[in-house]
Amino acid sequence: GAGVSQSPRYKVAKRGQDVALRCDPISGHVSLFWYQQALGQGPEFLTYFQNEAQLDKSGLPSDRFFAERPEGSVSTLKIQRTQQEDSAVYLCASSYRGAKNIQYFGAGTRLSVL
Amino acid sequence: RKEVEQDPGPFNVPEGATVAFNCTYSNSASQSFFWYRQDCRKEPKLLMSVYSSGNEDGRFTAQLNRASQYISLLIRDSKLSDSATYLCVYRSNDYKLSFGAGTTVTVRA
Numbered sequence: 001g002a003g004v005s006q007s008p009r010y011k012v013a014k015r016g017q018d019v020a021l022r023c024d025p026i027s028g029h030v031s032l033f034w035y036q037q038a039l040g041q042g043p044e045f046l047t048y049f050q051n052e053a054q055l056d057k058s059g060l061p062s063d064r065f066f067a068e069r070p071e072g073s074v075s076t077l078k079i080q081r082t083q084q085e086d087s088a089v090y091l092c093a094s095s096y097r098g099a100k101n102i103q104y105f106g107a108g109t110r111l112s113v114l
Numbered sequence: 115r116k117e118v119e120q121d122p123g124p125f126n127v128p129e130g131a132t133v134a135f136n137c138t139y140s141n142s143a144s145q146s147f148f149w150y151r152q153d154c155r156k157e158p159k160l161l162m163s164v165y166s167s168g169n170e171d172g173r174f175t176a177q178l179n180r181a182s183q184y185i186s187l188l189i190r191d192s193k194l195s196d197s198a199t200y201l202c203v204y205r206s207n208d209y210k211l212s213f214g215a216g217t218t219v220t221v222r223a
Contacts, residue, residue, distance in 0.1 A: 042213030105157035
């Protein structure tokens with residue numbers, strides 16, 4: 001079946017631009033996660049949804065970062081007024097039912113802020 | 115101090131060799147442990163869970179030492195296709211995964 005789908009795969013933004021990154025989780029997966037992976041580092045947790053409820057946003061680096069999942073399926077990560085330090089790969093993961101289940105990752109969106 | 119520390123490598127080994135590496139973690143409340151594999155410019159994929167009693171999955175053996183707070187991964191009879199970055203991961207609560215920076219393994223012909 002289809003895996004986690006993310007779009008766009010690549011995004012180049014000028015500093016100060018707003019960007020929106022999309023994640024389509026595996027159908028039926030209740031839990032959805034966003035991670036940020038800087039070059040040469042492991043993924044860092046950003047936020048977690050269970051259905052449409054955002055249960056943890058403790059990893060969001062600043063108030064410029066905002067995530068939503070209004071209908072409990074597709075999620076969007078929005079970054080306002082992008083800065084160079086926001087350049088990273090943004091990974092989305094989903095898991096079936098309980099969040100303790102295996103997290104399946106999408107291929108990510110590679111964001112470059114110039 | 116990072117929550118998960120890994121030797122970044124690279125470990126450069128010939129086909130058929132055995133390679134092993136560890137990671138250490140600082141959060142003693144860590145509940146579950148995993149090794150993920152990440153190929154260049156690809157997403158992380160679960161390789162195997164790690165249990166205190168040690169577990170094998172084919173050529174891969176994982177071990178957890180809670181007293182010393184480290185986990186290990188051993189790859190026997192290395193294949194070219196094993197070349198990747200191996201991420202040490204733990205879950206400290208019901209959902210949040212904490213990743214190490216990864217250990218790079220390159221298997222040469």
